[in-house]
Amino acid sequence: MNAPGGHPLPRGVSGKLAPFGTTIFTTMTKLAQEHGAVNLSQGFPDFDGPEFIKQAARDAIDHQPNQYAPMPGLPSLRQAIAKRFTRDTALPCDPDTQVVVTAGCTEGIAAALIGLCNRGDEVILFEPFYDSYRAAVAMAGASARFVALTPTIEEVGGKRVVTSFAFNAAQLRAAFGPRTRAVLVNTPHNPTGKVFSREELTLIAELCVEHNAVAIVDEVYERLLFDPSQPHVSIASLPGMAERTVTLSSLGKTFSFTGWKIGWSVASPALTAAVRAAHQFITFAVATPLQHAAAAALAREEEAVGGLVPMLRANRDKLATALSDLGFAVHVPAGTYFICADHTAVAPRLGASDDQSFCMALIKQCGVAAIPPSVFYNTPALGHSLVRFAFCKKPETIDEGIARLRSLR
């Protein structure tokens, strides 16, 4: 294409990123707005987190300097993150050499991969994967290997149910090789709601040790747990892993402030140096007043999470029952705020054949927005029969969503 003067126009998106297009969250949220749909697509609450955290941000704006924070993060927030990490893993953590405050977990993922990977390195991803992973691997100049989390559908109490999403151990073992630099694990897992078991994480850990690979672990849903028999296990706490794990999390999901984009990374000093090497040139430092507020949030975490989890559990149960009654094969999640379900028995009622056409029809015919999970796969066909609903919404939003879904009967 040429400009009006005849000069050629510069090329747009690089070849590195062109394959990834626009994120599905932007697309579905826009469509939901256009069609006045109940938005059960993107994973953000339709309510805000606790007032005391907002007040801490206001106080910081009014009474603290509003200038750049130190590159690795405010000392008070790094101390709070280190204390929390030690509480959860029983591992020592030096806030000066082991913590980086990032612009949400999304930046943590990119900074870890960019800081750690050389061209030609391989990174193992479990599919379905959170959608930034594959693009971040590409930005890091590495290449991705994929291991599928496969749903098992069984008849339980007369209903078809997804009883698990599991990987094949041999497939995982085969994915590791001499070029493996890292494996990226997300537990609790978006979009399936799976909480990786200790046994699964132990196998991943053993393979990391055997192949001298790093585990990059995205734990943003670590506190959103519903089943005491499936507790969250931090891979960093497993034998041999403290020195080879980058643990990532953020404020957004636990405290219902997804718009603040405050995240963090905890790792050994050597791995932290890699994350910082990238972070210093990506964002350098993140919003200072919000870091003060994040420190206040972590100091009173139980108070914040204590009310959220029971509400989410009630939403989960209500939505799972409604979907199951409508004929979906539901995976009842042990963590996160997503329900992943198989729509095979329901899709024909909307004239849909795969997850994309199903979600389009659901918005247009039912007024409910959901996410087509095939975008979270390297092999999209693996996700064609699935649909993901977010239940991090006010109970009345879930009720309205269910009322509209009932038109599927």
Ligand SMILES: Cc1ncc(COP(=O)(O)O)c(C=O)c1O
């Ligand atoms: C698995 C996972 N990781 C990371 C993120 C993004 O976290 P943040 O908003 O802190 O960047 C999300 C958001 O949906 C997520 O689901």
